[in-house]
Amino acid sequence: MNSNSLLKGTLSPIILKLLAEQGQMYGYQLIQSIRERSGGHLHIKEGALYPALHKLEQQGFLEVEHRQVSGRVRKYYRLGAKGRRATEDKLSELKTFVTAVQSILEPKTKLS
Amino acid sequence: MSPEKIEAIKKYLSKNGVKYYDVQAELIDHFATAVEKAQREQPGIPFTSALLAAHRAFGGREGFHKYIEAAERKVQKKITYLVGKTLLGYLKWPYLLFTLTLLFSWRLGVEHLTDFTTPVYGFMLVFVFVVLFLSWRVRKEHMLLPKRASESLGWVFYFSYYLLGTPYIFREPESLQAINPWFHTAVFTFFTLLPIACLQLPRLTVAETRKLYPEMS
Numbered sequence: 147m148n149s150n151s152l153l154k155g156t157l158s159p160i161i162l163k164l165l166a167e168q169g170q171m172y173g174y175q176l177i178q179s180i181r182e183r184s185g186g187h188l189h190i191k192e193g194a195l196y197p198a199l200h201k202l203e204q205q206g207f208l209e210v211e212h213r214q215v216s217g218r219v220r221k222y223y224r225l226g227a228k229g230r231r232a233t234e235d236k237l238s239e240l241k242t243f244v245t246a247v248q249s250i251l252e253p254k255t256k257l258s
Numbered sequence: 259m260s261p262e263k264i265e266a267i268k269k270y271l272s273k274n275g276v277k278y279y280d281v282q283a284e285l286i287d288h289f290a291t292a293v294e295k296a297q298r299e300q301p302g303i304p305f306t307s308a309l310l311a312a313h314r315a316f317g318g319r320e321g322f323h324k325y326i327e328a329a330e331r332k333v334q335k336k337i338t339y340l341v342g343k344t345l346l347g348y349l350k351w352p353y354l355l356f357t358l359t360l361l362f363s364w365r366l367g368v369e370h371l372t373d374f375t376t377p378v379y380g381f382m383l384v385f386v387f388v389v390l391f392l393s394w395r396v397r398k399e400h401m402l403l404p405k406r407a408s409e410s411l412g413w414v415f416y417f418s419y420y421l422l423g424t425p426y427i428f429r430e431p432e433s434l435q436a437i438n439p440w441f442h443t444a445v446f447t448f449f450t451l452l453p454i455a456c457l458q459l460p461r462l463t464v465a466e467t468r469k470l471y472p473e474m475s
Binding site for chain 2 (some may be wrong): 191193196201203215217218219
């Protein structure tokens with residue numbers, strides 16, 4: 147799936163969910179993880195992930211740690227206290243949205 | 259990955275507009291990891307081809323543009339925060355003593371002012387010099403935050419000196435003198451403290467970047 151507009155609203159909850167599960171991750175690892183777990187269906191442009199990460203960081207949802215790895219700096223992201231609280235809300239919001247869309251696309255036939 | 263290859267990635271990023279260390283660092287790791295993965299999966303692939311493939315996956319120039327745009331927004335917020343924090347610092351001990359001295363000096367000065375235009379023009383001129391000094395002071399720093407600090411002060415000039423200062427230039431001196439002198443005192447004290455706070459920016463922004471990337475020192 148390549149539609150950026152469809153992915154746009156779901157990227158933040160996906161990032162929060164992955165970080166809640168993994169503890170801490172760096173940018174490239176998150177991209178690979180999204181790709182693998184979606185069975186290759188979600189193709190985010192890698193450049194789009196970082197602005198989303200930086201926005202979550204600015205909102206205070208993520209904490210950052212810089213580490214030296216093989217002669218370069220690696221930026222690890224993890225959920226902050228505010229992020230842990232927001233994850234539940236954002237995921238339930240996303241699930242409600244997905245259910246609503248699904249009920250429009252595949253309406254249950256009512257037996258009269 | 260060898261330091262030469264990391265250097266090549268750095269040069270490639272600079273050539274594509276990602277010039278400063280505080281925005282480069284994360285992308286260097288991203289591209290290095292992508293190249294390493296490509297070389298693991300396709301052992302014969304040349305470094306340059308792997309790098310170009312990583313660039314395409316990143317979204318090409320548009321991907322870089324989005325990245326820089328997001329970084330710029332972050333930097334703007336940081337600068338606003340630093341200016342605000344420095345200004346608030348003048349209300350805390352021992353700097354409060356300096357602020358109070360300034361306040362009472364201006365209170366005495368305002369009593370004897372018949373022309374408000376000249377000091378306001380003076381403040382504007384001083385601020386322009388402060389911005390020029392800031393640009394000069396950080397000219398050699400390889401960091402986005404200090405580089406953008408002087409440019410971001412355009413809005414400070416507009417909202418503080420232009421919007422607040424223009425009535426002083428265009429209103430009749432008699433109507434200005436009718437206003438409570440403490441109002442002018444507060445405005446002039448603010449006009450004096452603001453460039454002093456902005457003068458701290460090069461030091462604060464460089465320290466802020468070095469705190470995040472200690473390997474730069």
